Amino acid sequence: MTTSLVEDISSIVETTVAPNADEVDAAGAFPRDAIKALGEAGLLGLISSTEVGGRGAGLRSAAEVVEHLARACGSTAMVVCMHYCATAVLEAHGPRETREAIARGGHLTTLAFSETGSRSHFWAPLSTATADGDDRVVLDASKSWVTSAGEADSYVWSSTPLAAEGPSTLWLVPADRPGLDARGRFDGFGLRGNASRPVTAQGVVVGRDAMLGTDGRGDEIMLGVVLAHFHVLNAATSLGLMESAIGKAIAHVTTARLEHLGRRLADSPVTRANIARMRLIADQARTVLGDALAAIEGDRPDATLRVLEVKAAASEAAIAVTDLAMRVCGGAAFRKEGGLERYFRDARAATVMAPTTEAIHDFMGRALCGMPLFD
Template identity: 60%
Template sequence: MTASVDSVQSRTEVLTRLTPVIEDVIRPRAGTVDRDGAFPREGVDALAAAGLLGLASATEVGGGAQGVRVVADVIERLAAECGSTAMVVLMHYAATAVVEAHGPREVRTAIAAGRHLTTLAFSEFGSRSHFWSPTGSATTSGDDAVRLDARKSWVTSADEADSYVWSSLPLTPGAGPMTLWLVPADSAGLRVAGDFDGLGLRGNGSRPMTADGVVLPADAMLGTDGAGLDIALGAVLPWFLVLNAAFCLGLADSAVAEAGRHLTGTTLTHTGAALRDAPVARRDFAQLTIRTHALRAFLGDTLTALETGRDDATLRVLQVKALAGETVADVTDGAMRLCGGSAFRKELGLERRFRDSRAARVMAPTTDALHDFVGRVATGLPLLDEGNR
C-alpha cells in the first residue's frame, strides 16, 4: 500500500520533532542510564515537551492521532539510541491504546498533552508471563467502590508512571477471565515491592508492585467486567507486539551500523588492510545485514496487513515479535563476535545493545508462547483454550 501524502508529511513532521530530542537528550544520557540503572526521566520529559507522548491519542483530546506505523518509527529510533527509554515509551503507547478506548477523558487529555505517563501492569507472580491468567483479585468494597489485591512481578516505569492499566480476576465470578482497571499512581496501598538490577534495559524501571487493599471507584474499570482479555487481545496486543518488533529492529539496525563502522574504520597495522578486506568478515557482516533487512520487510508487511485489514493480519502480528526477538538476539550476538574484543568496551555501545536485546525473548508473550499461538492460529485452533477465556 502506498502511503498518502498526508501520512508521509505527518511521519516527516514527527521525526523532525524527535531528532533533536534524541541528539540533545537521549543519546548523550544512554550510557549513564544503563550504567546507573537510572530511569530516563530527562528523556521522557523531553519527549513529552516535544508532543511525542501524545502521538497515539485522538485529536479530540489534543493528541497526534498517529497510527501504529508512525509510532513504530519512533520506537525504532529510540531503541537505536537507548533501549530503556524506548521500552518506557513503548509501554506507555500500549497502555494508551486501552485508555483511549475505555479511559476517562481527563486522563486521555493529560496523556495527549504530555502531562501523564501510563504503563501496563499485567504480569503477576502467580501466573508469570501468562498475562491472560491473572491471580490478583477485585472485590466489592462498599457502595460503588472496588478493592484490588495483587502481586505484580514486573511493571515498567514502576513508581514513575502516573497510572497503571491493571489486570485482575473479574469482579463477578464467571464474568470472564480478566478485568482491567486504571489505577492512579497515588492510590493508597499501592507500592513498589523491590528493585531492579537486570542484565539489560537497566533504566526502564521494571520492578515488582503490590496492591494491598487498593480502593478505587467502580468507574475505574476499563471496559466491562470480565472483558479484559478481549480488550487486551484486541486493543493492546497488536500495539505491544508490533512496537516490540520495532524496538528489536532499532537495536539490530544500530548494532549492524556500529559493526560496519568498526569494519571499515579499523586497519591492521602489519598488513595495512582494513577488517572489511577479509572475505569472512564481509560474509558475516552481510548475513547480519540480510537478517536485519528481512525483519524490516516483515515488519512493514505486518503494518500493511493491519492497515488494510488483511485476513492474515492477526497471524502477522503474532509472528512479528517472535521473528524480531530471535533476529535481534542473533544479530547483536553476531555483531559482538564480528567486532571482537573491541565490542566489550562500553564506548562502542554494542555490549549494551546485546544485553538489551535479550529481553525480547522472555517478555510476555514470550517467544515460546508466540510460537504456540502462531501454530494454533495457522492450524485453525483458537488463540487460547476456552479455559483461559
C-alpha cells in the same frame, strides 16, 4: 512519518536520549529527562486522538518513533512502547480527563499485567477485585514485572473479574493510590533503565468507574487492542537495536586495521560476509514488520497471525544480529565505552518478555490450526 515528527524525534534523540543512554544503562537510571522531553514535544500524546489534544497518529508512526528511540537507548524505547500500549487501551475505554493529560504530555502510563503466580502468562491474572459497597472496588495483587514501576502516573491493571464470568477485567489505577508499592530497584542484564520491577497492591481502592471495558472481558481488550501495539512496538525496538549494532560494526571494521598486514578488518571476505548476513537478517525482520502493519491497516484476514509473528521474528533477528556484531568486532565489542555490548544485552530481553517467543510459537500454531489463542 511526517517531516515535523521526524524533526521532533530526531532532535530529542540527539540532544537528550543519546547523550544519556550510557548513564541510563550503567546506573540503571530511569530516563526521566528523555520522557520529559518527549512529553513537551507532544510525543507521549502521539497516538492520542486530536479530540483530546493529541497528534492522532497511528501505530505505524508509533513504531517509527520507538525504533528511533531504540537506536539510541533501548530502555527509553521500552518505556515509550509500554506507554503507547496502555494509551491505546485508554483511548478506547478510558476517561477523558486521563486521555487529555496524556495528550498534553504530562501523564505517563503503562501496563501492569504479568504476575508472580502466573508469571509470563499475562492473560491469566490471579489479582483480585472485590466490591466494597456500590461504588468502590478493592484491588489486591502481586504484579511481577511492570515497566516504569514507581515512575508512571497510572497503570492499566488486570485482575480476575469483579462479578462476571470470564478470564479478566482491566482497570485504570492511579499510581498514587494508597496500598500500591513499587519499591525496589531493577538491576537487570539488559534494558536496565526501564524501571521494570514488581508492584504490589494491598487493599487499593478505586471506583467502579475505573473499570476499562466490560467486567470479565479483559481478554478481548488484550487481544483486540494491546496485542497489536505490544508486538509491533517490541519489534520496532528490536529493529532499532539491530540498526545501531550494524552501524557500529561497520564503523569498526572499516576503520580498525591489522597494521602488520596493511589491511582493514573489512578487507577480509569473512568479515564482509558477516556484515552482509547482519543486513539481510535485519531487512527480513523489517519486511515482516512492514507486512504486519499493512495487515493491520488493511484489516486483512491474516492480521492476527502477522501480529503474532512480528515480535518473535524481530526478537530472534535482534539476537542473531547483535551476536554477529560482537563476533565481528571481537574484543573491542566487549568494552562498554563502545556501546555495542549494550545493544547485545538489550536485544535479549524481548525473547523472554511476555508473551515469550516460545509462547508466541504456540499461539501461532493455535491460530494456524483454528484454535483459540487462550485456553
